[in-house]
Amino acid sequence: MDILEKIISVWKAIVSKWKQFPEQVKRLTVLAVILVALLIIARSILIPSDFGEYGHYRASAVEEIIAQKQNYAGHEICVECHDDMVEIKNHGYHKNVACEVCHGPAAAHAEDPGSAEIRIPRGRGYCPLCHEYLPSRPTGFPQIVAASHNPLKPCINCHDPHDPKPPETPKECEACHATIARTKSLSHHIDVPCTRCHEVPEAHKINPRENLPSKPNSREFCGGCHAENASSPRGIPRIDINTHGERYVCWQCHYPHLPEAR
Amino acid sequence: MNILKLLENDSKSVGRREFVEKSFLSFLSLLIPKFLLAEEKSDNIKWILSNEYSPNDHYWAMGIDISKCIGCGRCVEACKKENSVPDEPFFFRTWVERYRILENGETLIDSPNGAMNSFNDEPLEENIIRSFFVPKICNQCDNPPCVQVCPVGATFQTPDGVVLVDSEYCIGCRYCIQACPYGARFLNPETRTAEKCTFCYHRISRGKVPACVEACPTQARIFGEIKKKASPLVRFLRLNKISVLKPYLNTEPKVFYANLDMEVK
Numbered sequence A: 001m002d003i004l005e006k007i008i009s010v011w012k013a014i015v016s017k018w019k020q021f022p023e024q025v026k027r028l029t030v031l032a033v034i035l036v037a038l039l040i041i042a043r044s045i046l047i048p049s050d051f052g053e054y055g056h057y058r059a060s061a062v063e064e065i066i067a068q069k070q071n072y073a074g075h076e077i078c079v080e081c082h083d084d085m086v087e088i089k090n091h092g093y094h095k096n097v098a099c100e101v102c103h104g105p106a107a108a109h110a111e112d113p114g115s116a117e118i119r120i121p122r123g124r125g126y127c128p129l130c131h132e133y134l135p136s137r138p139t140g141f142p143q144i145v146a147a148s149h150n151p152l153k154p155c156i157n158c159h160d161p162h163d164p165k166p167p168e169t170p171k172e173c174e175a176c177h178a179t180i181a182r183t184k185s186l187s188h189h190i191d192v193p194c195t196r197c198h199e200v201p202e203a204h205k206i207n208p209r210e211n212l213p214s215k216p217n218s219r220e221f222c223g224g225c226h227a228e229n230a231s232s233p234r235g236i237p238r239i240d241i242n243t244h245g246e247r248y249v250c251w252q253c254h255y256p257h258l259p260e261a262r
Numbered sequence B: 001m002n003i004l005k006l007l008e009n010d011s012k013s014v015g016r017r018e019f020v021e022k023s024f025l026s027f028l029s030l031l032i033p034k035f036l037l038a039e040e041k042s043d044n045i046k047w048i049l050s051n052e053y054s055p056n057d058h059y060w061a062m063g064i065d066i067s068k069c070i071g072c073g074r075c076v077e078a079c080k081k082e083n084s085v086p087d088e089p090f091f092f093r094t095w096v097e098r099y100r101i102l103e104n105g106e107t108l109i110d111s112p113n114g115a116m117n118s119f120n121d122e123p124l125e126e127n128i129i130r131s132f133f134v135p136k137i138c139n140q141c142d143n144p145p146c147v148q149v150c151p152v153g154a155t156f157q158t159p160d161g162v163v164l165v166d167s168e169y170c171i172g173c174r175y176c177i178q179a180c181p182y183g184a185r186f187l188n189p190e191t192r193t194a195e196k197c198t199f200c201y202h203r204i205s206r207g208k209v210p211a212c213v214e215a216c217p218t219q220a221r222i223f224g225e226i227k228k229k230a231s232p233l234v235r236f237l238r239l240n241k242i243s244v245l246k247p248y249l250n251t252e253p254k255v256f257y258a259n260l261d262m263e264v265k
Helices: A002-020 A023-046 A059-066 A083-090 A099-103 A107-111 A178-185 A219-226 B002-008 B016-036 B074-083 B145-149 B175-179 B211-215 B232-239
Strands: B060-065 B094-102 B107-110 B128-137 B155-157 B163-165 B221-225 B255-258
Touching: A059 B163, A099 B211, B060 B128, B060 B232, B074 B094, B074 B211, B145 B155, B145 B175, B211 B221, B221 B232, B232 B255
Parallel strands: B060 B255
Antiparallel strands: B060 B221, B094 B107, B094 B128, B155 B163
């Protein structure tokens, strides 16, 4: 009861104070209260109820975003039906290439294998997306020049995409070392076969990085053709091997695959 | 009875005690915005989405190894197909750029159709000194400028570190597109709302990897957690020389590049 009396007395004091205010202040105050009330009502209508539940955004937006349909099923699911193919693929060079890289989005096919077809790129257009020669591609990545590599023949005639071994080990070095071969073909060394300077173990063709070819290791090796007394054809540039750039080995100044380069 | 006294006191002079009481009351008004504004209430909210995924338990990031990228553009295709990104050649959530640094010091950067159909090897007059591909994607910044500028709260950062866009709430003002220093956002021509990479939030919240990571044939992209010790991404960050794009902007990107060239901007 004591509290109630207190509230009443405060209220009475406020009312008596209010009566002392000038008329214009009273009117402005009423207007201000109405405006603030309108603002609060408009805000509660316009802003969704879950806004601010987790932060300065609608909480239900996250649920809406995760409700998006998946089109890529993921490679884990393919093995459930196509275990034979996956088994073959797991032992080949394409073991880390997911099925949907070539076969396209397959979530619909995984749901309903009967009606939803997947992409099977059988033509010549698809493989070069990865395997066409581009100078920007990392060294060692297998590349071909599609225009000259068995033109018009579909890739899958010779290569099984699930286990893409070359049909036979290429005899020419340029199949893998394309950049060097192209450079050399523009140089005066065009007629020098790779094996004149590099001794290539047979196993290099199967396990290239384990069995590296040899490289020349002395000035005398180049001198075999370029020394003054060498028994090579005339017209080959000659140097005095004892004085010409004596402290250096030849390939510190001359690039053997393009010797005229500076 | 203090309030009563305050109200009855009519004299102009203000005592010390009265001054303190009045100023205390006035400072209370500072709390009004607290009730009017939508602010984050607590970081400790137990937040579990409908598919039993709790964003508080994860922290996502991506690693990109430049030396493995072959520029085949499979990631671009996968992203477009997974997220129904418009087909036109200027709408991309992820794209691949080719850098060619020439003998005269010039740098050529191109990305025909975002590398959707890979690249062509047209001959150049100058010799190329070095050349490589750089996949680009939203950096999911820890300190995202796009979120700061959104006037309506339509773009936000989830507790697992992904920056998302609420397309229902976006008003299409394009402030965020202007604010992004990486050009990772665009205005969807059909919905007229801002759009960007979500790290395939609908996939990662179901335990899958983003579509671009799934489709990368050389594992140039690695996706995973950065706050868990035993993740492949943490090992990637430990074993490689890592850089991020535009570190001086202090956006703290969560897309980490290995073997990135200095020329890349």
